[in-house]
Amino acid sequence: MENLLATISTALPNLNKSEKKVAAVILDDPEASTQSSIATLASRSKVSEPSVNRFCKRFGASGFPDFKLKLAKSLVSGVRYVSSAVELEDTSDEFTPKIFNNSIHALSLVRDSINASLVARVVDQLVQARRIYFFGLGTSAAVATDAEYKFFRFNTPVSSHHDPLMQRMLASAGGVGDLFFCISHTGRTKTLIETAQLARENGATVVSLTAPNSPLSQACQWALELDVPEDTDEYLPMTSRIVHLVVLDVLATGVTLRKGEEFLPHLARIKNSLKPTRFSQD
Template sequence: MTDVIELIQTHFAQLSKSEKKVAEAILAAPENAIHTSIASMAILAGVSEPTVNRFCRSIQCKGFPDFKLRLAQSLASTGSFVRREISAQDDMGTVVEKVIHSTISSLQELEKQIDHHALRQSVDILSHASRIHFYGLGASGPVAHDALNKFFRLGMPVDATTDYLMQKMTAAMAQPDSAFVVISYTGRTQPLIEVAAEAATNGGKVIALTTPGSPLSEVATVTVGVPTRENTDLFTPMVSRMLHLTLIDILMTGVTLAKGESVEENFRKVKGALSSTRRMS
């Protein structure tokens, strides 16, 4: 049986405005929802009782009693963590709990939903690329730089570009054996969509770390989907950035394994170069 918390998070974007109010009320305090009547839930969410029932059916439950039963099972599952929105009333202890649990929940969801075929395609593209370009803007910029810090150790040409004009110029010079990793949580940042499309038009291979079905994914050669649900209108994405960093680590590991012994000497050189910078005692 599918975890009902995951069902809420997966179907959230497709819910009606009123149904989203029910979802938000439940995710804010899922433990309390188990013991709440449909009338109380309707009052809490500021909707009608029929809306609560419609919400339940929208996430594949037969009704509110069935939903509460499945919610209780979800919360009782070992290792199940719930993403909950932070509110202005939260104290620091609650903030710590919600942020950490949101991160764990999102990583668990990534593990379950990640497209292994897309990962294999991406690793193949990166392993055979003559040069790798990492593109990010705003909150995705630090992820691009982290990727540069990791991938250059492979001994292959790589750069990280967080300037739109530079992205435009490098995309214009794309070659069939060049790879472009474009990082965007929403996949709706227009400058990144434009440079990704230009790189693809000029023959480059574009790997998008983004939301599946987004405008960015439509112009990419391959999309590695990121499942997190964050309100980017109010907060700078935190969990999505953690997922992007995790995906970079996965891709880096995949390329390292694909290249085998040919990169081991590079790692030894880098480690040796850094040894004099470390204080041993």
């Protein structure tokens, strides 16, 4: 368990009387607890100061100040609420931050687990490619489109495709110099896997953005495998596509940096091209 508040609330039943009192006061208003001294917290919980101190040590802190520090950190880190699962009875001000927290949490997990050197090697492939195809189906189709909108800036011909037959035909026509970038949350979509294999047999470079150890990642030379926390409930939106989009941002940034300073005016020109379509800023 990584969140102190969550740890406390799950351990709650196993605590003894005075520890329960302390836990209740802390869970009731963690923010206030980080501000108060051991004396005030003790009196508010109606226990002695050493009891509070023992409570802190039980939860892995070296003492009270250390505990407060850990508590303060856990308040910030994405999951502000003890549980971030949306409940059927939630009102809008309850479920709204939860949805945000789920995405934030997923992003920080991937940020801390992503293989940066693999990112660099995939950037290499993208830079070297003569042509780039982004393939995705379902929700990942929108991700593929977004990737196309981002990568067209680099002068390498790019396109995104959502039609499995089209994908298959393009894969069969592809060869050395072509890069096929396959996006799939599950990594188990049959047609996409077959398409990836087909492209690879023809000598094309095949990259995937997908789940670890999935059939799709095994079918590709370069697999960006992401451990995105699974959606626990039917009615919770997918966080994986958010993570995918950010990874594509990372790759696009990598390519931009590789192109170097002389490339920046080109990007500025593209940005400025939109000015006439907009009302001016006043």
